[in-house]
Amino acid sequence: MSETTQSLPPAAADDLAEFLGLVDSGVSQDSLVKLVLAKHVGSEAELQRVIIKPLLIKAQPSLSFVYRYKTRDITKNLPLAEALARVAELVPESFKNAHLLTLTDEVQLEFSKKNKTTLFRNKAQREREVPTAGHDREKKRYLELSRPFLTDLGVTNKQHELIPAMSRKWKQINKFIEVFSHALTSSPLKLDQPIRVADFGSGKGYLTFAIHDYLRNTLQAEGCVTGVELREDMVTLCNNAAARLDHPGLTFQHGDVRTVAPTELDVMIALHACDIATDYAIHMGVRSGAAIIMCSPCCHKQIRLQIQSPGLLKPMLQYGLHMGQQAEMVTDSLRALLLEACGYETKVFEFISLEHTNKNKMILAVKRTEPVAPAQLLARIQELKAFYGITEQCLENLLQADGLLG
Structure with a gap:
């Protein structure tokens, strides 16, 4: 047992023992899906988190530890007894947040700077088959079909059965919550404080209701969620549903990212904002x-309209499709680099289309706990702009106007 663990307050020691017991049970009952250790406070400056999953090595149950650094991953596979001992060594000495996912539980243990603990537990029957320790697990669902808002919005029928025509939407909702869940785990946000969310272009409210339900009912956190939508009929429909379904802390407003700008915000969502509307949304998120x-x-x-491609690329870019793909890649690369310069860890990846189109890219930015020196990033941005003319x-203009680029 580490010196840090020995010095824990009694209540924190009890929470840690309960959490480690749940990890042990998940392993012994073959129900462990994943354990993520985040909010690193150890001596390795580049280490960000550890992702732990079960696997079989020569027919022997083991745990795979993926140590995720800023620029690389290192994997270590350990026998069960050694692996469980290693988890106990890492929490809370090296990691202040642990997120456990099993077939029947979702549990988060968080330590404050003074080693006071917050333990959140949600028991839920997951919609998946009993897995093996290989790679054949059914995909995890972050919401249950029994949630009332799904029936009200037409995703399920009155018996809480998925309506076949809404199967794609159901997958999209779960994918969105999965991305949000992982981002929340690695963010500096604390679940014992209200989490303020704004969803711009909320439409019929599928994702807005889902994120509010996930915060309130799955994580038992206080979610204060606002959906912003230009179509007044959608705003009325969603506000009526929120009142009817008893969703405290969920409201919908008429407007867009330029007219509704909260001064303080924890989570900013803007899906399929056209052209520079995405830049205004990102700027508002950074500013808030x-x-x-x-x-x-x-x-x-x-x-x-501005790109002046080098002559060498002209044979490739004579095709309109390629021109559009180039513009998309350059635009979103600049946005990602600007977010990095503002202190965010940023990822750009393919995401299931939310409107059944091929517009399925997502830019995900999570605020770093340590400040970054933006000079090198800003230089790269200027080089990229110069290369393409x-x-x-x-977004760069908006951030510079507010003095947010250093």
Whole structure:
């Protein structure tokens, strides 16, 4: 037992013992899905988190530890007894947050700077078959079909059965919550404090209701969620549903990212905001101090009209499709680099389309706990702009006007 663990307050020691017991049970009952250790406070400056999953090595149950650094991953496979001992050594001495996922439980243990603990536990029957220790697990579902809002919004029938025509939407909702869940685990946000969310372009409210339900009912956190939508009929429909379904802390407003701008925000969501509307959304998220920014860009007209491609690329770019793909790649790369310069860890990846189109890219930015020196990143941005002859980029202008780029 480490010196840190021995010095824990009695209540914290009890929470840690309960959590480690749940990990042990998950392993022994073959129900462990994943254990993520985050909020690193150890001596390795580049280490960000450890992801632990079960596997078989020569027919022997083991645990795989993926040590995720800023620029690389290192995997270590350990026998069960040694692996469980290693988890006990890492929490809370090296990691202040542990997120356990099993077939029947979702549990988060978080330590404050003074080693006071918060333990959240949600028991739920997951929608998956009993897995093996190989790679054949059915995909995890982050929401249950029994949730009332799904029936009200037409995803399920009155018997809480999935309506076949809504199967794709159901997958999209779960994928979105999965991305959000992972981002929340690695963010500086604490579940014992209200989490303020704004969803711009909320539409019929599928994702807005889902994230509120996930915060309130799965994580038992206080979610204060606002959906913002230009269509007044959708705002009325969603507000009526929120009142009817007893969703405290969930409201919908008429407007867009330029007219509804909260001064403080924890999570900013803007999916399929057209052209520079995505830039305004990202800027608003940064300006409002959002710890998590989730954007799914749509259209890239501003950059496409400016790009002056090198002569060597002209044979490739004579095709309109390739021109559009180039504009998309350059635009979203600039956005990601600008977010990095503002102190976010940023990822760009393919995401299941939310409107049944091929616009399925997501920019996910999570606020770093340690500040970054933006000079090198800003230099790369200028080099990229110069290479393509770009003179103006909306997000960069907005951030510079507010003095947010250092």
